[in-house]
């Protein structure tokens with residue numbers, strides 16, 4: 162993570178930009194791979210969290226598979242060197258061309274989220290003369306106790322097939338000749354900090370696996386998704402997420418008869434290694450006395466605060482003032498929701514100061530847009546300073 166000592170060396174780069182701490186990324190990957198190995202868990206990296214080519218190539222070095230959410234993400238993973246045999250492809254809507262591409266590449270599995278999708282995969286695979294392995298993404302109806310904008314596992318969510326619908330159509334699915342049910346898949350949400358939620362997930366998975374077995378469905382892998390949260394409040398206290406805790410919960414509670422267990426983590430792998438560095442453009446005070454700091458980044462570089470009300474810790478890394486003030490940090494986009502945070506206490510903050518918006522390595526750059534024709538932010542890596 163960035164320290165005040167590093168700040169002067171950042172002055173030569175044009176803001177706003179993403180700064181990536183490569184050592185921290187490697188430490189995180191060492192931690193996740195060593196603990197996963199203990200239990201024989203298979204880890205896929207959720208490419209949607211950050212598809213920066215340098216980040217992807219480092220993640221690939223550690224032997225992770227990839228979890229993709231579009232045909233272009235599958236292509237991006239393959240171009241970054243991920244072996245197709247370790248690529249999952251999930252997503253509530255997949256276009257025919259995307260499915261065809263994924264099937265042609267021979268990826269590990271397409272995680273299907275509706276009966277119709279399974280039938281379309283069957284027909285495209287048939288036309289290509291192939292049999293495609295699929296995972297059945299079941300909606301488990303679990304409250305992941307997270308921000309409702311990133312909750313994907315409750316009954317009314319658009320994600321996954323309801324278990325009732327799956328069971329009602331099991332014979333149809335089993336009768337298809339060009340798909341093979343290779344596994345089941347669940348992903349209940351993101352930024353999960355209450356780890357006991359993973360115990361509920363295991364209980365649900367156990368009963369699904371047992372029941373599907375009784376119904377005569379023979380399948381291999383169990384993919385329990387991603388979702389492990391990180392410490393946005395004080396990132397320095399937890400630069401590497403607690404993979405040991407979540408894996409030990411899954412190991413103790415999941416009873417899936419020796420089937421391979423897969424995970425798809427995004428945020429937990431890349432969030433803490435990335436920070437958005439931005440310069441202060443202007444200060445002004447509103448009629449009601451709100452002290453605004455207008456920075457040169459905006460929701461076009463980091464949309465999470467505007468989109469979900471997500472919190473990111475912000476620090477002024479260049480001010481040496483002893484004076485402290487409360488500020489509202491806003492971006493340059495023509496949207497009133499383009500606010501990074503309200504009521505942040507910072508040292509006296511003035512034009513030209515550099516601020517870091519921390520824990521921005523996941524769903525930061527990958528969600529950047531060119532709204533207002535802003536340029537996309539560049540990346541600076543710690544080992545290139």
Ligand SMILES: Cc1ncc(COP(=O)(O)O)c(C=O)c1O
Nearest residue numbers: 207348351387388425426427428
């Ligand atoms: C199907 C699926 N798997 C994995 C992930 C990664 O989640 P996270 O970044 O919380 O680990 C997501 C994120 O939305 C997802 O939709």
